[in-house]
Amino acid sequence: MAVTIKDVAKIAKVNPSTVSRVIADSPLISVKTKKVVREVMNQLGYHPNINARNLVNQRTQSIGIVMPSSTEKAFQNPFFAEVIRGISSSAHNKKYSLFLSTGETEEEIYDGVIQMVQGKRVDGIILLYSRINDQIMEYLIKQNFPFAVIGKPDKNADSICYIDNDNIQASFEVTNYLIELGHERIAFIGGNPDLMVTTDRLNGYKHALTASGIPISKEYIVHDEYAKEGGQEAVNVLLSALNQPPTALIVADDLMAFGVLSTLHEKKIRVPEDISIISFNNLMLTEFSRPPLSSVDINIFQLGFEAVNCLIASVQHPKKEVKRFIVKHQLIKRDSCQ
Amino acid sequence: MAVTIKDVAKIAKVNPSTVSRVIADSPLISVKTKKVVREVMNQLGYHPNINARNLVNQRTQSIGIVMPSSTEKAFQNPFFAEVIRGISSSAHNKKYSLFLSTGETEEEIYDGVIQMVQGKRVDGIILLYSRINDQIMEYLIKQNFPFAVIGKPDKNADSICYIDNDNIQASFEVTNYLIELGHERIAFIGGNPDLMVTTDRLNGYKHALTASGIPISKEYIVHDEYAKEGGQEAVNVLLSALNQPPTALIVADDLMAFGVLSTLHEKKIRVPEDISIISFNNLMLTEFSRPPLSSVDINIFQLGFEAVNCLIASVQHPKKEVKRFIVKHQLIKRDSCQ
């Protein structure tokens, strides 16, 4: 059995409550007593039992992280490693721990969240994605449980704490960049259309076209979730089936863009000579592709970092208005557009 | 205040202990009582308080995951997402939750582990990497705390529960593959030499050379940690500075291989015509590189999956001999070698 507060108390010849106060560094305790107690603590190798502490405090100093279903290909996107890095960094600063959701299906993850919340295992939750009609988000709202979303909620956006890029604007700029390069036949390859990030990027693209008087063609808009298959299929649809194939591609995600690049190469279509391509997220890998991929840096790390800050703020001051944060983006020009 | 076991008891007109037994589905309780209690539980929306349960049970049904320091570039390697996917899958099967270490420096992570262990926050720990003289591992051994390592421990290997590939053999095969293709000037680009995986892969390479009577040249062995800089520097050292440059490269990690590929391209050195290249891990991305990268599939998912199995086995039967698992590997030939 591990050493408890009582053991320390006994040896230090004080009451357990005194030891507890020493741990909390209460100013009520005399310097002398503190010193004695701390010595005994070190000597015995005392460490507080976190479960007991959580139980009595009614809070856990830990945050639940909800990832997409691990069966989804999206899970493997380095995006998540990077948000978690940001989350981890800020959480550590604020002395919070991280709890990971597990589960392969929607349903399993949903149940896991309920366990976390009702079981009082975490003080707040961060959703690493935002999609339409998400039951988890609805549940958290109904429970009035503190949470933060990375991405833009599909509804109730004004009462939800979320951290996002201005994806509409980013996509608008990207599209304009291509237009300025002289392109008019610009296609959009999106990911899962249920994700808000996809719709936002699509909308920015549409706005930009409209603003420049270029008609929006349904044939130029393709959705596909998976990097490889998506890449192949999208390219086939856009370049083989159309008699007016696009001269530039906007791809909603770097990973998918890799798939597209690879398919284009197989088809002996040169980038950027024959077709330009630009994507989003600016993963570390974009500089290694051939040609190096132009991409929008969305500061993934900061998304995670600020999510924790916002969440903790709303955990500590549940009444205050919800915090929000828009993380800056930046178009990184490499060699995939001309 | 949330609904507790007492609330349920009161309404169901039974004793709290009876409710507790119903939760545990004790065979002592009559079917009738169970039904009544369960109805009340549903009606009130009862969920057990996990902290209270952890406290009394002296176990938490959760596993601590220790990643490399988040400042290290290695953190971003998709390898980790994939192990965690495997861990998550098995953990969920076995009703275990996951707890993530945070911390940027060595020291912070070490402290975090101590908190987890002494605070009784987790029942066991999985180390996602293995390197020489790891203080965390030494601590866990000293504490006799259940843990599993992904990779091979540098010492006490026979008393530690670990999950690994046969990296020596894998590297041996890879090297032979290149030798069979007719290469004799084969270089090795390794990662962090403190990692066991690096040494194992290096050793397999050396064995194979020796077995074929090819002398081992120090000039052909380069270590570099980072994908990009590593790629550039390694290529410079090997191809520009030597008067007998290698005709084939074995790279210890796909990510680094990307860096190498990119640098080679800048230098207008063709792969595989001018130089062959092969690497390890078979990340999803390897098929997108140009040329698609030959790589060793090490079944990352399974590494994580089995790690949980081994760990839980040793949590539940601390006396039994430690479990081990060697995950199979497979050489995936693509187009980067000739």
Place this chain on the structure above:
DNA sequence: TTGTACGCGTTATCAG
């Protein structure tokens, strides 16, 4: 088959 009583390790309130 169910109820009683106690303990798990802390913190917080109230005396002193």
Place this chain on the structure above:
DNA sequence: CTGATAACGCGTACAA
């Protein structure tokens, strides 16, 4: 400044 005591929510011997 410190001690005694009552929670926190649950599980489990022991009793009935």
